[in-house]
Amino acid sequence: MKKLMIVIMLFLPSLVFASDYDQISKQLFSKIKTGEYEEAMNSLYDTNPWVSKNSDQVINIKAQLSSLDGLVGKYLFHELISEEKVGTHFVHLIYMVGYERQPLRFELQLYKVGSTWRFQSFSFDADLQEDIGKLANMKLVD
Incomplete structure (x- = not known):
């Protein structure tokens, strides 16, 4: 029981930390999903x-x-691919956002x-695909 409490206490701060700022990106992507790009940016x-x-x-x-719909097609999905926290007051989020033609990279920085x-x-x-290719090629050398 004591071990369980220690594990919970170790993970609780990160759970609270994440849930506080998740609403900003959720609202952003809910607007993008419906094509409300201006409202999405206004929400930020x-x-x-x-x-x-x-x-x-x-x-x-x-x-x-x-203009994204005309260039890369309809929005399909978004997926968090990187979450870098600096202390408890700053976070850098990178999302892969899927469109019919190709994925894009969206980056958000949030400050508490x-x-x-x-x-x-x-x-x-x-540039997401290019950066992933560079990363994959760097792993070949390892």
């Missing part, structure tokens, strides 16, 4: 009052996301202020 930017969701950069990201998680940065690109 709404979590951080220090970042303007009407800047030229954000407007450009919204336009790029909105007090008891609230905030979006810190967002990016997406089509």
Whole structure:
């Protein structure tokens, strides 16, 4: 019984840590799934009052996301492929987001202020396949 309590105590902080910020990415992907790209980005930017969701950069990201259906087809799935935590106040998440033509990489950085998680940065690109190929080739040398 004592061993079980120790195991639970060891894993509890990481479970609490993850569940706190999961809502941000869940809301983002629920909007992307339905093609609501502008609303998806607004849901991110709404979590951080220090970042303007009407800047030229954000407007450009919204336009790029909105054009994805025409470039890579319909959204199919998203899958968390990397989760790097720095202490208990910062996390870097990388998702593989599947579309009909190819997968894309979406990266989110989240920062915890007090008891609230905030979006810190967002990016997406089509370099996932290339990076996986480089990683696979590096393993050949090992």
